[in-house]
Amino acid sequence: MFGIVRPCRHHLGEKLTSQWMAHLCGLCLALRGDHGQFARIVTNYDGLLISVLTEAQTELPGAGRRKAGPCPLRGMRTASVAHGEGARLAAAVSLVLASAKVRDHVVDGDGLLARAPVARAARRVAAGWDRAGARTGSAVGFDTAVLVDAVDRQSGIEALAGPGTPLLTVTEPTETATAAAFAHTAVLAGRPHNAGPLAEAGRLFGRLAHLLDAVEDLHADAASGAWNPIAATGTPLTEVRRLAEDAVQGVRLALRDAEFADAKLVHLLLVHELRRSVDRAFGTVPVCASHQGGGPYGQQPPQGPYGQQGAYGSPQHPYAGGGGNPYGGGGFGGGGFGGGAPVPQPPRRGFWAGCGMFWLLCCTCKLCCAKEYEGPWSRKKREGCCRDCDCGGCDCCCPCDC
Numbered sequence: 394m395f396g397i398v399r400p401c402r403h404h405l406g407e408k409l410t411s412q413w414m415a416h417l418c419g420l421c422l423a424l425r426g427d428h429g430q431f432a433r434i435v436t437n438y439d440g441l442l443i444s445v446l447t448e449a450q451t452e453l454p455g456a457g458r459r460k461a462g463p464c465p466l467r468g469m470r471t472a473s474v475a476h477g478e479g480a481r482l483a484a485a486v487s488l489v490l491a492s493a494k495v496r497d498h499v500v501d502g503d504g505l506l507a508r509a510p511v512a513r514a515a516r517r518v519a520a521g522w523d524r525a526g527a528r529t530g531s532a533v534g535f536d537t538a539v540l541v542d543a544v545d546r547q548s549g550i551e552a553l554a555g556p557g558t559p560l561l562t563v564t565e566p567t568e569t570a571t572a573a574a575f576a577h578t579a580v581l582a583g584r585p586h587n588a589g590p591l592a593e594a595g596r597l598f599g600r601l602a603h604l605l606d607a608v609e610d611l612h613a614d615a616a617s618g619a620w621n622p623i624a625a626t627g628t629p630l631t632e633v634r635r636l637a638e639d640a641v642q643g644v645r646l647a648l649r650d651a652e653f654a655d656a657k658l659v660h661l662l663l664v665h666e667l668r669r670s671v672d673r674a675f676g677t678v679p680v681c682a683s684h685q686g687g688g689p690y691g692q693q694p695p696q697g698p699y700g701q702q703g704a705y706g707s708p709q710h711p712y713a714g715g716g717g718n719p720y721g722g723g724g725f726g727g728g729g730f731g732g733g734a735p736v737p738q739p740p741r742r743g744f745w746a747g748c749g750m751f752w753l754l755c756c757t758c759k760l761c762c763a764k765e766y767e768g769p770w771s772r773k774k775r776e777g778c779c780r781d782c783d784c785g786g787c788d789c790c791c792p793c794d795c
Contacts, residue, residue, distance in 0.1 A: 396437045396438035396439030396440070396602070397438075397439060397601065397602050397605050397606070397667075397670040397674075398438050398439055398442065398662050398663075398666045398667065398670060399438055399666075399670075399775070400413065400661070400662060400666045404661065404665065404666070404669075405658075405661060409657060409658050409661060411473075412445075412658050413441075413445075413658065413662075414472070415458065415472065415473055415474050415475050416441040416444040416445050416448070416474075416475045416480070416483075417436070417438070417441050418461060418464070418472055418474040418475075419441075419444055419474040419475030419476055419479075419480040419483075420436055420440055420441045420444055420475070420480055420483045420484060420487065421433050421436045422461060422474055422476075422480075423476075423480040423481050423483065423484040424436060424484045424487070424488070427481065427484060427525070427528075427529050428484075428488070428525045428529075432484075432488065432522070432525065434491075434748050434751060435487045435488055435490075435491035435522070436487065437487055437491075439602060440483045440484075440486055440487035440490075441483055442483075442598075442662060442663070443479060443482050443483035443486055443574055443575070443578060444475050444479040444480045444482070444483040445479075445658055445659060445662060446479070446575060446578040446591065446659060447477075447478065447479025447482065447578040447581050447582050448475060448479055448582075448655075449653045449654065449655055449656055449658065449659045450578065450579060450582030450583075450584045450587060450651075450652070450653055450654060451582050451583075451654055452654050457475055457476055457477040457479060457480075458473045458474065458475060458476060459473070459474060459476040460472070460473055460474075461473070461474045478533045478581045479578065479581060479582075481529050481532060481533050482529075482530070482533050482535055482574070482577060482578065482581060484526075484529055485526045485527075485529040485530035485533070485535060485537055486526070486530075486537075486540065486574045487526075488522045488523070488525050488526035488529070489522065489523060489526035489527075489530075489537050489540040489541060489544070490540065490544075490570070491522055492518075492519040492520070492522040492523045492526070492544075493519075493544040493547075495515050495516075495518060495519040495522070496515075496516065496519050496544075498515070498743070499512045499515050499516060499519075500548075501619055503741060503743045504741070504742060504743015504746055505743045505746065506743055523537075523541065526540075533577075533581060534577070534580065534581075535573075535574075535577045539569065539570065539573045540570045540573070540574070543566035543567065543569050543570040544566065544570070546566045547566040547567070550562065550563055550565070550566065551563060551620060551622070551625070554622065554625050554626055555625065555626070556625075556626065556627040557626070557627065558625075558626045559626070560604070560622060560623070560626050560628045560632070560633065560636065561600065561636065563603070563622040563625075563626065564599070564600045564603040564604065564622070567599040567600065567602065567603040568595075568596040568597070568599040568600050568603075569596070569599070570599060571595040571596065571598050571599030571602070572592040572593070572595040572596040572599065573592070573595070574595060575591040575592060575594055575595025575598070576588040576589075576591050576592035576595060578591060579591050579651075584651075584652060586652070587651045587652055589650075590647045590648065590649075590650035590651040591647070591651055593643070593647040594643075594644045594647035594648055594651070594663065597640040597641075597643040597644045597647065598640070598644055598663070598667075600636070600640045601637055601640040601641065601644070601667065601670070601671075603622070604633055604636060604637050604640070605637065605670060605671065605674040607621055607622045607623045607633075608623065608630070608633060608637075608674045608675065609674050609771070609773065610771070611623055611624065613741060613771070617740070617741070630675075634671070634675055637671045637674075637675075638671060641664075641667045641668055641671060644663055644664070644667060645663075645664045648660070648663060648664070740772070741770060741771055741772060742769065742770055742772060747769040747770035748769070749769075750767075750769035750770075751769040751770075754766060754769060
């Protein structure tokens with residue numbers, strides 16, 4: 394639910410961190426304003442990218458802001474937050490995709506959702522979110538049917554997928570949904586010529602999100618017997634990594650073809666932070682150019698089975714599905730990217746238990762301030778978005794020539 398783009402404030406800097414938080418709070422408040430307090434639970438980091446893209450294309454970005462009152466999640470401070478059609482589109486997309494997540498948990502019988510009465514209640518909540526997302530989407534001229542259709546097709550594609558199925562066949566519905574959402578930001582911002590490049594950026598972002606989610610869940614899915622696209626299609630992790638890095642490169646190139654009034658935050662989130670997301674998912678460590686021999690996450694050089702192999706310049710082979718060992722190259726099968734004994738994975742929380750933990754993390758400010766916390770649903774180790782880090786506040790990533 395939190396997404397793959399989780400930036401550190403030292404990478405963004407004070408000004409861009411303030412902008413990023415304005416969009417996060419704006420999405421949360423748009424959900425509350427249109428759909429009530431409970432809807433705020435679907436707030437997620439990737440959803441706010443829709444709001445960021447809309448504002449970045451707007452000639453007067455400050456016009457889409459308002460002052461919000463004190464909030465416990467901001468330490469009872471007021472703040473300037475994103476407001477308007479971009480935030481509402483982000484809310485609509487978040488609701489529909491959260492609805493799909495709930496139905497997926499119901500099908501898998503996770504936690505309390507294995508009980509029929511709870512499952513029925515969850516389905517009603519999911520149906521309500523679908524309707525709410527459709528209403529808000531319609532209000533900003535976006536037809537959420539494309540998202541619902543993608544979600545409906547996903548289960549059928551997964552049922553037919555097996556060893557040898559191209560992995561990108563499985564990610565296609567996600568790509569289609571995110572492409573539509575990204576493209577509509579150009580319509581809201583009055584830059585229809587941006588729709589094509591942003592649709593391509595959204596398609597590749599959706600691919601990347603699906604791939605990284607599968608990588609991060611591989612251990613837990615194997616332990617629980619849940620379906621995972623990497624294991625089901627028998628795709629080696631080396632091939633998954635190549636596809637992920639090609640997607641990062643494709644997003645960067647697509648953004649070059651779009652016209653922005655202010656591209657700084659978009660660039661940092663959808664170029665630099667996507668690179669870090671890949672490194673984080675695959676257990677390698679990004680290194681800042683001005684910190685030779687040390688990086689922002691532990692001051693260690695990149696390691697693991699991928700080493701420093703050609704990351705961002707490789708040609709794309711969209712349907713080069715892999716075969717053989719589903720865990721790739723022998724490194725992962727031993728229980729980790731470097732071999733050794735398997736690391737025990739805590740069981741996932743059910744949907745409702747995760748919701749409760751989400752609000753506990755919010756109200757204790759751990760989501761933004763903790764050095765490390767346990768994900769409310771996955772129980773994986775996460776880092777607070779505004780935590781202190783040891784990157785020294787480096788500004789080496791931007792401006793850049795990419």
